[in-house]
Amino acid sequence: MKRLIxxxxxxMIATPVFGADPLRIYVGEFNAVGVQxxxxxxxxxxxxxxxxxxxxxxxxxxxxxxxxxxxxxTYVAIGKxxxxxxxxxxxxxxxxxxxxxxxxxxxxVLFGAVGSLAEKLSAELLKKVEAGSVPRLAVTAAAPPVAQxxxxxxxxxxxxxxxxxxxxxxxLQRVPQGDIIRPQAFYRGSPNxxxxxxxxxMYNLLAVGPSDASNKRLLFMxxxxxxxxxxxxxxxxxxxxxxxxxxxxxxxxxxxxDGNGTAELYVTIMTSGEVESQIWELKHxxxxxxAENIPYFLRAIGLxxxxxxxxxxxxxxxxxxxxxxxxxxxxxxxxxxxxxxIVMPRYGNLYSFNQFKQQNGELLTVVYHENNYLVVYDKDxxxxxxxxxxxxxxxxxxxxxxxxxxxxxxxxxxxxxxNQRIQVTAKQEVLVGKNEGFYVLGNARMYKKGAVYSLYxxxxxxxxVWRTKDTQNYMPDFWFxxxxxxxxxxxxxxxxxxxTRTKGATALQIKKVE
Amino acid sequence: MTKFxxxxxxxxxxxxxxxxxxxxxxxxxxxxxxxxxxxxFLSNIDxxxxxxxxxxxxxxxxxxxxxxxxxxxxxxxxxxxLKLVTHFxxxxxxxxxxxxxxxxxxxxxxxxxHAYLDFNLGKSVNVKAGQQAYKDTLKGLYVDADLPMAYxxxxxxxxxxxxxxxxxxxxxTLTLGGNSYKGDIAGDLYAIDNTYAFNKDTKVGLSYYLNRxxxxxxxxxxxxxxxxxxxxGQTKLGIVNLSGFAAMQNGYSHLLGGLKTxxxxxxxxxxxxxxxxxxxxxxxxxxxxxxxxxNDKVGSNHGWQTLSSNAKSSMINTYNESGMMLLVRNxxxxxTSTDNYLRKPITNIALLHMGYDASxxxxxxxNGNVGFAWLPSSDNLYGATGNTTQNGSDFLxxxxxxxxxxxxxxxxxxxxxxxxxxxxxxxxxxxxxANDPANPFTMRLGAHYxx
Numbered sequence: 001m002k003r004l005i006x007x008x009x010x011x012m013i014a015t016p017v018f019g020a021d022p023l024r025i026y027v028g029e030f031n032a033v034g035v036q037x038x039x040x041x042x043x044x045x046x047x048x049x050x051x052x053x054x055x056x057x058x059x060x061x062x063x064x065x066x067x068x069x070x071x072x073x074t075y076v077a078i079g080k081x082x083x084x085x086x087x088x089x090x091x092x093x094x095x096x097x098x099x100x101x102x103x104x105x106x107x108x109v110l111f112g113a114v115g116s117l118a119e120k121l122s123a124e125l126l127k128k129v130e131a132g133s134v135p136r137l138a139v140t141a142a143a144p145p146v147a148q149x150x151x152x153x154x155x156x157x158x159x160x161x162x163x164x165x166x167x168x169x170x171x172l173q174r175v176p177q178g179d180i181i182r183p184q185a186f187y188r189g190s191p192n193x194x195x196x197x198x199x200x201x202m203y204n205l206l207a208v209g210p211s212d213a214s215n216k217r218l219l220f221m222x223x224x225x226x227x228x229x230x231x232x233x234x235x236x237x238x239x240x241x242x243x244x245x246x247x248x249x250x251x252x253x254x255x256x257x258d259g260n261g262t263a264e265l266y267v268t269i270m271t272s273g274e275v276e277s278q279i280w281e282l283k284h285x286x287x288x289x290x291a292e293n294i295p296y297f298l299r300a301i302g303l304x305x306x307x308x309x310x311x312x313x314x315x316x317x318x319x320x321x322x323x324x325x326x327x328x329x330x331x332x333x334x335x336x337x338x339x340x341x342i343v344m345p346r347y348g349n350l351y352s353f354n355q356f357k358q359q360n361g362e363l364l365t366v367v368y369h370e371n372n373y374l375v376v377y378d379k380d381x382x383x384x385x386x387x388x389x390x391x392x393x394x395x396x397x398x399x400x401x402x403x404x405x406x407x408x409x410x411x412x413x414x415x416x417x418x419n420q421r422i423q424v425t426a427k428q429e430v431l432v433g434k435n436e437g438f439y440v441l442g443n444a445r446m447y448k449k450g451a452v453y454s455l456y457x458x459x460x461x462x463x464x465v466w467r468t469k470d471t472q473n474y475m476p477d478f479w480f481x482x483x484x485x486x487x488x489x490x491x492x493x494x495x496x497x498x499x500t501r502t503k504g505a506t507a508l509q510i511k512k513v514e
Numbered sequence: 515m516t517k518f519x520x521x522x523x524x525x526x527x528x529x530x531x532x533x534x535x536x537x538x539x540x541x542x543x544x545x546x547x548x549x550x551x552x553x554x555f556l557s558n559i560d561x562x563x564x565x566x567x568x569x570x571x572x573x574x575x576x577x578x579x580x581x582x583x584x585x586x587x588x589x590x591x592x593x594x595x596l597k598l599v600t601h602f603x604x605x606x607x608x609x610x611x612x613x614x615x616x617x618x619x620x621x622x623x624x625x626x627x628h629a630y631l632d633f634n635l636g637k638s639v640n641v642k643a644g645q646q647a648y649k650d651t652l653k654g655l656y657v658d659a660d661l662p663m664a665y666x667x668x669x670x671x672x673x674x675x676x677x678x679x680x681x682x683x684x685x686x687t688l689t690l691g692g693n694s695y696k697g698d699i700a701g702d703l704y705a706i707d708n709t710y711a712f713n714k715d716t717k718v719g720l721s722y723y724l725n726r727x728x729x730x731x732x733x734x735x736x737x738x739x740x741x742x743x744x745x746x747g748q749t750k751l752g753i754v755n756l757s758g759f760a761a762m763q764n765g766y767s768h769l770l771g772g773l774k775t776x777x778x779x780x781x782x783x784x785x786x787x788x789x790x791x792x793x794x795x796x797x798x799x800x801x802x803x804x805x806x807x808x809n810d811k812v813g814s815n816h817g818w819q820t821l822s823s824n825a826k827s828s829m830i831n832t833y834n835e836s837g838m839m840l841l842v843r844n845x846x847x848x849x850t851s852t853d854n855y856l857r858k859p860i861t862n863i864a865l866l867h868m869g870y871d872a873s874x875x876x877x878x879x880x881n882g883n884v885g886f887a888w889l890p891s892s893d894n895l896y897g898a899t900g901n902t903t904q905n906g907s908d909f910l911x912x913x914x915x916x917x918x919x920x921x922x923x924x925x926x927x928x929x930x931x932x933x934x935x936x937x938x939x940x941x942x943x944x945x946x947x948a949n950d951p952a953n954p955f956t957m958r959l960g961a962h963y964x965x
Contacts, residue, residue, distance in 0.1 A: 224876060225876055244794055244873075245794055245873035245874060245875050245876055245878075246791070246794055246795060246796075246873045248876075271791060272791050272795070272796050272873075274791070314714060315714070316714045317714065317715075320714075323714040324714070346594075369594075371543050371591070401796075403834035403835055403846055404649055404654075404834075405647075406834055406845055406846040406849075407647070407649075407654075407658055407832060407834070407845040407846075408601075408627075408628075408647040408660075409547070409549065409585075409964070410549035410551060410583070410585060410845075410849050410962070410964065411549060411962075411964045412846050441546050441965055442545065442546050442547035442548065442587075442965040443547065443925065443964065443965050444924070444925045444965035498877070498922055498923070499922075
């Protein structure tokens, strides 16, 4: 019996080895020197070698993009002597195998010569593969039907999922291809590449400050009734403040709106259903209040990938929570002063819009629809495109007492949900969050996973350029640090539970976008 | 099957598949909302006969019972400009068979609360047609009800015009060939609501309501025509939110039988309310006046009328701003089907009220209110309650109430409520045996879930 178990174990261990995927190779164009019908000879050589190299351990493919290694070579004929030389290179350009054959004769001997060359090259290449000298891409096709030992299956390099092939292959991995044909996509990076920190408390909002001498950013983060300042990589806040029970933070932005060279922290706060924002400044590692009771919703936006500026909008009543137009705003003393007006299209408000430039320089406005579709408007506020997928989605809300509706809805309060920010990069990529979950019903929202999508206007529609891997939890907020090309993602990793006295936890993850 | 038929079948199947996968492009949205409340009561007023409580006994028994209310709303949004709104309600009194509160809970208690189409005609006009909620611009003192109605809103800049028509009662049962017809023995409401917003905080309203009530069928019933004209407004002065209205009524009724005696109506109502953030909460104070009728003049009625059906004022007006639990109807403190009030419908009362809603923590809150009520028509109780004792004074009583709530989860709140009314001189010796009636009280524990 023990022998039988041992045998089974051996089979289980051995199976993946024998069942390893063949190395995908692409035979490129040959050089031909000193021969007649040069172009035809090059094509014949390529075709012959492709055919001869194909075996159960080497799989020839039709494009270089699909291959793990590329084969090239040269055919030189001088008089009656010939030399057929071939090399194998990885996608990164490293030569891993080389072989040649030489002899006497004209082009008629090429059939046999190519066969010999293929044999030698194949043997050399497989030797290198077995020795591990040839970097293999992870097997992403359907897993072989082997008895799996319960090993942690570690996802491969998949922080960022691209729909287009990036310039430098690096650690590209092919997206699994099943019966359904999908656009070619590649994974990049690995989970370890991004730094992740677990923070106690349910943080909803994130604002990113400058980096210090050690290149660590200052991070401003808000829970429902408190704001904290942390240094990147640390879990202990260096400063912060709390609010009253009647107050709730619904917006957090860090921008220099008074032009003094130092950014201020703009905290949009709802107090008993009315907006009463506050302005704070970090002085000597301590948050100091500059102003309060500001009657505006506030948000820092870099319109069309431009510099971050402060924008403000008044609060209305009832359905018209975002009243009137959005204004660029500056801080003068303790007051917010409205400057240039930005007229909003339908569904547009301070928290649901951004702008980008299309190829001809025309400025377009993108907004979240009330059902979270992305809608693009032209300069005349005319709708030109609308997504079929819903993006955005937030669990953050505030309540306003509404006694006119209480008889019907049985709830004294109306719920107003915030939404994810829309960020536009200097390259006019539109970055949006996307939260999804089954239990999202009316005012009961419990998202299960989130991602950041980068979309690009192709002249007719916003097209996906890349997206992050789905988070395993609700993603309350994100920020793309364009200067470092890094994404900072908030994830709510543990929810608050009064009965078990669990206060909840949040994770801040930093991912490199290449 | 021929090759051609097979090809056609394949094309049809592919077309069907395309149609299915193309569904999201139509942006059809399903939206769900709902509430569930379960409440248990200890009270000598809640759970009694619906309507204004008649306090006739010196000693009362305490009702102990539990009820629940479920409301489910489904909105089918066909596009940005068209949606179907449906709203269903299930009320169950534990132990009551017809409402599904019996053993095996088989009662048929599902009602359609709302079912209407909501669509836009261009950018400025909105139409709602069907069973819908309607509340007047007078804080609900005239009508705050679900009605079969067509309501058209036109927005022209800061000005909004609302035009509504409702047929809420049609008693006609005759067939073709008779002298009657559909719409003859019927009750209708015509509404014109004008509002003008000066800015985000300040707006004024001028409304006109015509109630034609021919739905009474008995000889002692009447045909009624009552017009209500009301001016309302709201603004913000510093940190104080102010709102108020003043309305007057004019109309007449004829008895259907006998000499068709005519009665004229001259009711009026007014209110002013102030709210402001104070400390860790919101303070509010207000004064409401609704006229009463002394029953001393035949042919004239000075009482404030609500929307009339079957020749009677219906019980569908509200005053949610009061914070009261027992004096006047206030669904924001009640919210289920058996809560009862001294004024339901709200008429013949002058009410001074004040309250404070405190947020103790993010999850824990407490509200407290006090209300002082008087009788504008002090003879009103005389005769109406079957007693023959004149009122001792115009003072109706003082209500003290408190509500404490804890938000256990985001959508679930646990509540405890208590209210007590110390009856005033108006009730002196008005109970059976020329005694003072017992003071009304209620204690409620409940859980409220909304999504």
